[in-house]
Amino acid sequence: MAADGLFPLPAPPRRQLAPGAVHVPGWLDPPRQRQLAAACRDWALGPVPARAAVLPGGARMSVRTVCLGWHWQPYRYSRTADDAGGGRVAELPDWLADLGRAALADAWQDHAAARDYRPDTALINFYQGSARMGMHQDKDERSDQPVVSFSIGDSCLFRFGNPDTRNRPYTDVELASGDVFVFGGPSRFCYHGVPKTIPGTAPDDSGHQAGRINITLRRTGLAD
Numbered sequence: 001m002a003a004d005g006l007f008p009l010p011a012p013p014r015r016q017l018a019p020g021a022v023h024v025p026g027w028l029d030p031p032r033q034r035q036l037a038a039a040c041r042d043w044a045l046g047p048v049p050a051r052a053a054v055l056p057g058g059a060r061m062s063v064r065t066v067c068l069g070w071h072w073q074p075y076r077y078s079r080t081a082d083d084a085g086g087g088r089v090a091e092l093p094d095w096l097a098d099l100g101r102a103a104l105a106d107a108w109q110d111h112a113a114a115r116d117y118r119p120d121t122a123l124i125n126f127y128q129g130s131a132r133m134g135m136h137q138d139k140d141e142r143s144d145q146p147v148v149s150f151s152i153g154d155s156c157l158f159r160f161g162n163p164d165t166r167n168r169p170y171t172d173v174e175l176a177s178g179d180v181f182v183f184g185g186p187s188r189f190c191y192h193g194v195p196k197t198i199p200g201t202a203p204d205d206s207g208h209q210a211g212r213i214n215i216t217l218r219r220t221g222l223a224d
């Protein structure tokens, strides 16, 4: 139970997959989902446009991504989008960092850890059609603060693995519109991926019918 307020709040339904890795279904209510979806579509228009990043081997990712705070390209962060027109990325708004802190507090049921959470970047992924994401680690950050993920629109199959290999053991979970998934602590550098989205599953009131949006908040630990 959260012990911060005058009255303890009931813990949201949550499932821990591994220490530090927690799924909280339905954490974002529909108005929040709609607000986030609209904001993401705006950010996708500029100052840096959403783009499908190209991997060092030449393959293009199937998701389109736009970033806030710091621009990510495989495999580094910069303030300017050198692979997407060269513009400077939009700021990460305080309200989005606050939302990440609140989600972390509920997921971990640890208000002290959440208070210290200082995300400085958001990666916003747009999945359409058969877009997917292979197993990978989020390891371009120089901080071990947790990753907080929000999902909006179509559901997906999310595969959460282990820190050592992209293969088994892993656990498959369905992430639906409004779900939060947090991975930090001993799970921070676990492999994970999205083998597929499930078209046609976006709730009518999610505000996004054109596939799936995922937002991950992170701390890069980088300074200008």
Ligand SMILES: O=C(O)CCC(=O)C(=O)O
Pocket (backbone or CB within 6 Å): 123, 125, 133, 138, 149, 158, 175, 192, 193, 194, 214, 216
């Ligand atoms: O779409 C997701 O749920 C995960 C996205 C992800 O792993 C990433 O952007 O690094």
Ligand SMILES: [Fe+2]
Pocket (backbone or CB within 6 Å): 136, 137, 138, 192
């Ligand atoms: Fe990732």
